[in-house]
Amino acid sequence: MRVKSIITFSIISSFFLFSLISIWKILSTLQGIELKTLNFNFYFLSGIIISFVSIFLSQKLNKLFIVIILSSVFVLIDYFINSSLPIWHYIGTFLILLFFVNKLSKYNKKHFSYNFSAQIIFFDFLTLFGIIFFSFVILFPFYLMLVTSFKTQTLLLINPLDFSIDFTQNIKSLFKSYIIVFTEYNFGKYMLNSSIVSIGTVIITLLLGIPAAYAVARLNFFGKHFLSTSILIIYMFPAIVLVIPLYTVFSQLGLRNSVFGLLIIYTATTLPVAIYMLQGYFKSIPKELEEAGIMDGQNWFGIIVKIILPLSLPAIASVALYVFMIAWNEFLFSLMFLDSPSSFTLSRAIQFLNVGAETPRQYLMAGSVVVTLPILFIFVYFEKYLVSGLTSGSVKG
Amino acid sequence: MSNTLSKIEKRTAYALTLPAVLIVFAIVLFPIFSNVWISFKEVQLKDIRIPEPRAKKIVKSVKNEDSKIKIIYKLRNSSLIQDIRNIKFQDKFPNNVQPVNLDERCKFISNKVQCDFGDWSKKYREQFIIFFETKNGEKIDKKKFKLNKPNLKGKADNILLTSDFTLSNFKKVFTNYEFKDLLLTTFYYTFFGTVGAIVFGILSAQMVNQNFRGRSFIRSTLLFPYVAPVVALAFTWELLLDPNSGTLNNLLLNYNIIDKPINLLGQKYVSIFVFGFEFKLRLALTTVIIFEIWRYFPLAFLFILARLQAVPKELYEAADIDGAGPYTKFMNITLPQITAVISILFMIRFIWNFNKFEDIFLLTGGASGTRTLPINVYEQGFSIGDIGMGSAVSMVIVLLLLFFMLIYFKLIGKRANES
Structure with a gap:
C-alpha cells in the first residue's frame, strides 16, 4: 500500500513538474529564446528524485530549508544544461520549483498510509494540473492575439516564434497597428x-x-x-x-x-x-x-x-x-x-x-x-x- | 364588474404583447414559413430583384440651332428574364418650351411629357429621343433640362409570388451523392462537439469546485472564449494553426516533435496507425470540433458548477465515514447529482451545434470535409446562387430540428414531472 502510493505520488508529481516547466519553456520560446527541446527525460527524472527526497527529508529538516535547497539545486542543474539563457528564465524556473516543492512538502510519510492515498494524491495533482492546463489553453489564443498586434510582418517572417514586444521604441511605433x-x-x-x-x-x-x-x-x-x-x-x-x-x-x-x-x-x-x-x-x-x-x-x-x-x-x-x-x-x-x-x-x-x-x-x-x-x-x-x-x-x- | 375587469385585463395584455409579437412574427416566423414557399420554387439569387423600367437621360445641344435641344432617353428593362407590363413614363420640362414631332405614344400636358410605353419584354432596350424648342426662338438653357429625372412605372411579376412550384430542389437535395456525407459530417461534428464540451465542462467544474487561491479569477477566465466575438477568435486560431507561419506548427517543429508542418485546417484525412491498422481521421473536421469544444465548454462548465455547488456536503461526509475514496465519491455521488443537468445540456448544445454556422465558416469555409448542413445552406444560396436549393436544405434543417426539439421538450416535461 505504502510503496504503491509513494510510487504513484512520485510519478504523478513528476508529470506535473514536466508540464509546468514545459508551459514555462513554451512561453520563453515565444519571447524569442532558443530552446530546442523540452527534455522530457531530464525533467521527469528530476521530478522523481525531488519527490523522493522531499518525502524522506520532510520530517528531518525544516520545510522552508528543503524547499529552497531543492529548488536551487534544480535550477543550477538546469543552468548547466541550458546555459546562456536570460536571467529571467531561470528566475521563472526557480519560482515554479518553489511552488512545486512547496506543494510536495505538504505530503509526508504519514499521508501514504491512509486508505486511498494514491487516489487522493492523483486527484490533488490532477486538479492542480487541470487548473494550470485550462488557464493556459484558454488564455493562450488571447495572448497570441494581443502580442501579434504589437509585432510587424517582417519581424514575424524572420522568426515566427519571437513574440517579444520591444518596449524601448516610442509609443507611436509600438501602437502602429492600432493607429x-x-x-x-x-x-x-x-x-x-x-x-x-x-x-x-x-x-x-x-x-x-x-x-x-x-x-x-x-x-x-x-x-x-x-x-x-x-x-x-x-x-x-x-x-x-x-x-x-x-x-x-x-x-x-x-x-x-x-x-x-x-x-x-x-x-x-x-x-x-x-x-x-x-x-x-x-x-x-x-x-x-x-x-x-x-x-x-x-x-x-x-x-x-x-x-x-x-x-x-x-x-x-x-x-x-x-x-x-x-x-x-x-x-x-x-x-x-x-x-x-x-x-x-x-x-x-x-x-x-x-x-x-x-x-x-x-x-x-x-x-x-x-x-x-x-x-x-x-x-x-x-x-x-x-x-x-x-x-x-x-x-x- | 369582474367581467369588465377581465376584459380590461385582456385588452391590456394584447396591447402590451402586440409590438413584440408583431416584430418577432415579421422577422422570425414569417421567414420560416416563406422558407417552405421558396424551397418549392426555382429561384436564383440574381432573380430576386423585382424588374423595373429604367431610363438614362442625356441632354445634347443641336448644332447651329440655339433654340433647339435634343434629349435622349436610354430605356431598358432591368431584368434579363422577366417582362414588365403597362409602363408609364413622365418627365417635367422648363416653362416656355415645346416638343417637336413628339412620339405618338406620348402627350405634352402642362410642361410634362407623359408616355404610355405599353409592355417591355425581357432585355428590352430602346433609344427614345425628344426634340424641344423654345416658343419664341430664344436661346435654350441646357442646364434647366438636366434638373429633372424621368419617372417610370410598370407592373412586373415578383418571381417569389408567382404560382409555379417544383419539387426539383428537394429531388436535387436528396439525390445528391454528397447528401449522405453532409448528414454524416453534421452529426459527427454535432455529437463530438457536444460530448467534448460536456466532458471538459465536467472536468473544469470539478476543479473549480474546490477551494484554492485565485478561484474566482479562474472562473471568469474560463468563460472568456464563450463571451468573446467569434470572428476574433476564429482568426486568432487560424493564425495559431497556419501550416507555414502558425505558432503551433512552428513550436512543434522547434521542439522536433514533428518533421514537417501539419495543415490542421486544410487537410481532409490523416492516417493513424494503431497496432498496424490504418485509421483515417478526419483532420480538418477534428480541428474544427476542438475549436467548438474550446469555445463552448465554458457554458457546460457554468451549468455544472452551479449544480455542483448545490450538492449537499453531508453526502460527501457520509461517504467519508463509509470509507469511500475520491473515485467512488465522484462516480456515486457527484455524477448522479449532475446527470439531470448534463442531459438537458446535451440536448441544448446538440441543437445549437447542429445549427452552428459561423465557427466552421470562418475557420475553413466548409472546405476539406467540414461542410455541414448550415454551411451547405450558405453555399447553395449565396455561393452558387440557387436560393431555392438553399431553402430546400434549410427545410431539411428545420425538420430535423423540430424532431430534436420534440425530444428535448419531452425530456424537460419528464424532468418536471419527476421533481
Missing part, C-alpha cells in the same frame, strides 16, 4: 456602427420585451400559454434558416445594407430570449405589491414603471448585458446584410479585412483586439449580471 487600423481601415466608424446597433438593440428589446414579459407573467388572456411556449421554440430556430427569406425580402424592400435593417433583425431575434428571461423574474415578484398599486389607482404603465422596474433592475441589467453581447458578437446577419464599408460593424469589418487581399496579420489581430476588448471589459466588470444572463438565457450560442 493604422483606426486611420486607414476606418475602425472608428465601425466601432460606432457596432455600438449603435448593439445599444439600439438593447434599448428596443427592453422597451418591447418588458411589457410583453409582464403580460405573460401576470395577466390572463387568450393565447397566453401558446405565447409562452412558442417563445422558447422560436428562440431555438437558428439564424441560418432565416437568412435566405430575410435576404430576399430585405433586398426587395431595399432594407439591406443599412444599420437600421440590422437593428430590426437583432431586436427580433433577441426578443424571445429577453421575454423568456424577464417573465421568469417577474413571476418571482410578490403579487401583493402590484395589488397595492392597483388600489392606489395605477394603470399598467404605472405598475410597470413604479413597481416592477425598480424591483427587477438586476434582472433587467443581466438581460441588457446578454442582449448586448449577442448583438455585439453577431456575425452571420452582418455578413449577409452589409455590403458597403460605410455600414460595417466591427465583426463584418474584420472578416472583410481577412478576405481582402493580403492584410498584414498584425492589423487583423489589432482589429480583433479592438472588437474583443470592450466585451471582455464589460464581462469582467459586470460579471455577476452577465453570468446570470448566461445561465438563464442558457440556450443561445
Whole structure:
C-alpha cells in the first residue's frame, strides 16, 4: 500500500513538474529564446528524485530549508544544461520549483498510509494540473492575439516564434497597428456602427420585451400559454434558416445594407430570449405589491414603471448585458446584410479585412483586439449580471 | 364588474404583447414559413430583384440651332428574364418650351411629357429621343433640362409570388451523392462537439469546485472564449494553426516533435496507425470540433458548477465515514447529482451545434470535409446562387430540428414531472 502510493505520488508529481516547466519553456520560446527541446527525460527524472527526497527529508529538516535547497539545486542543474539563457528564465524556473516543492512538502510519510492515498494524491495533482492546463489553453489564443498586434510582418517572417514586444521604441511605433487600423481601415466608424446597433438593440428589446414579459407573467388572456411556449421554440430556430427569406425580402424592400435593417433583425431575434428571461423574474415578484398599486389607482404603465422596474433592475441589467453581447458578437446577419464599408460593424469589418487581399496579420489581430476588448471589459466588470444572463438565457450560442 | 375587469385585463395584455409579437412574427416566423414557399420554387439569387423600367437621360445641344435641344432617353428593362407590363413614363420640362414631332405614344400636358410605353419584354432596350424648342426662338438653357429625372412605372411579376412550384430542389437535395456525407459530417461534428464540451465542462467544474487561491479569477477566465466575438477568435486560431507561419506548427517543429508542418485546417484525412491498422481521421473536421469544444465548454462548465455547488456536503461526509475514496465519491455521488443537468445540456448544445454556422465558416469555409448542413445552406444560396436549393436544405434543417426539439421538450416535461 505504502510503496504503491509513494510510487504513484512520485510519478504523478513528476508529470506535473514536466508540464509546468514545459508551459514555462513554451512561453520563453515565444519571447524569442532558443530552446530546442523540452527534455522530457531530464525533467521527469528530476521530478522523481525531488519527490523522493522531499518525502524522506520532510520530517528531518525544516520545510522552508528543503524547499529552497531543492529548488536551487534544480535550477543550477538546469543552468548547466541550458546555459546562456536570460536571467529571467531561470528566475521563472526557480519560482515554479518553489511552488512545486512547496506543494510536495505538504505530503509526508504519514499521508501514504491512509486508505486511498494514491487516489487522493492523483486527484490533488490532477486538479492542480487541470487548473494550470485550462488557464493556459484558454488564455493562450488571447495572448497570441494581443502580442501579434504589437509585432510587424517582417519581424514575424524572420522568426515566427519571437513574440517579444520591444518596449524601448516610442509609443507611436509600438501602437502602429492600432493607429493604422483606426486611420486607414476606418475602425472608428465601425466601432460606432457596432455600438449603435448593439445599444439600439438593447434599448428596443427592453422597451418591447418588458411589457410583453409582464403580460405573460401576470395577466390572463387568450393565447397566453401558446405565447409562452412558442417563445422558447422560436428562440431555438437558428439564424441560418432565416437568412435566405430575410435576404430576399430585405433586398426587395431595399432594407439591406443599412444599420437600421440590422437593428430590426437583432431586436427580433433577441426578443424571445429577453421575454423568456424577464417573465421568469417577474413571476418571482410578490403579487401583493402590484395589488397595492392597483388600489392606489395605477394603470399598467404605472405598475410597470413604479413597481416592477425598480424591483427587477438586476434582472433587467443581466438581460441588457446578454442582449448586448449577442448583438455585439453577431456575425452571420452582418455578413449577409452589409455590403458597403460605410455600414460595417466591427465583426463584418474584420472578416472583410481577412478576405481582402493580403492584410498584414498584425492589423487583423489589432482589429480583433479592438472588437474583443470592450466585451471582455464589460464581462469582467459586470460579471455577476452577465453570468446570470448566461445561465438563464442558457440556450443561445 | 369582474367581467369588465377581465376584459380590461385582456385588452391590456394584447396591447402590451402586440409590438413584440408583431416584430418577432415579421422577422422570425414569417421567414420560416416563406422558407417552405421558396424551397418549392426555382429561384436564383440574381432573380430576386423585382424588374423595373429604367431610363438614362442625356441632354445634347443641336448644332447651329440655339433654340433647339435634343434629349435622349436610354430605356431598358432591368431584368434579363422577366417582362414588365403597362409602363408609364413622365418627365417635367422648363416653362416656355415645346416638343417637336413628339412620339405618338406620348402627350405634352402642362410642361410634362407623359408616355404610355405599353409592355417591355425581357432585355428590352430602346433609344427614345425628344426634340424641344423654345416658343419664341430664344436661346435654350441646357442646364434647366438636366434638373429633372424621368419617372417610370410598370407592373412586373415578383418571381417569389408567382404560382409555379417544383419539387426539383428537394429531388436535387436528396439525390445528391454528397447528401449522405453532409448528414454524416453534421452529426459527427454535432455529437463530438457536444460530448467534448460536456466532458471538459465536467472536468473544469470539478476543479473549480474546490477551494484554492485565485478561484474566482479562474472562473471568469474560463468563460472568456464563450463571451468573446467569434470572428476574433476564429482568426486568432487560424493564425495559431497556419501550416507555414502558425505558432503551433512552428513550436512543434522547434521542439522536433514533428518533421514537417501539419495543415490542421486544410487537410481532409490523416492516417493513424494503431497496432498496424490504418485509421483515417478526419483532420480538418477534428480541428474544427476542438475549436467548438474550446469555445463552448465554458457554458457546460457554468451549468455544472452551479449544480455542483448545490450538492449537499453531508453526502460527501457520509461517504467519508463509509470509507469511500475520491473515485467512488465522484462516480456515486457527484455524477448522479449532475446527470439531470448534463442531459438537458446535451440536448441544448446538440441543437445549437447542429445549427452552428459561423465557427466552421470562418475557420475553413466548409472546405476539406467540414461542410455541414448550415454551411451547405450558405453555399447553395449565396455561393452558387440557387436560393431555392438553399431553402430546400434549410427545410431539411428545420425538420430535423423540430424532431430534436420534440425530444428535448419531452425530456424537460419528464424532468418536471419527476421533481
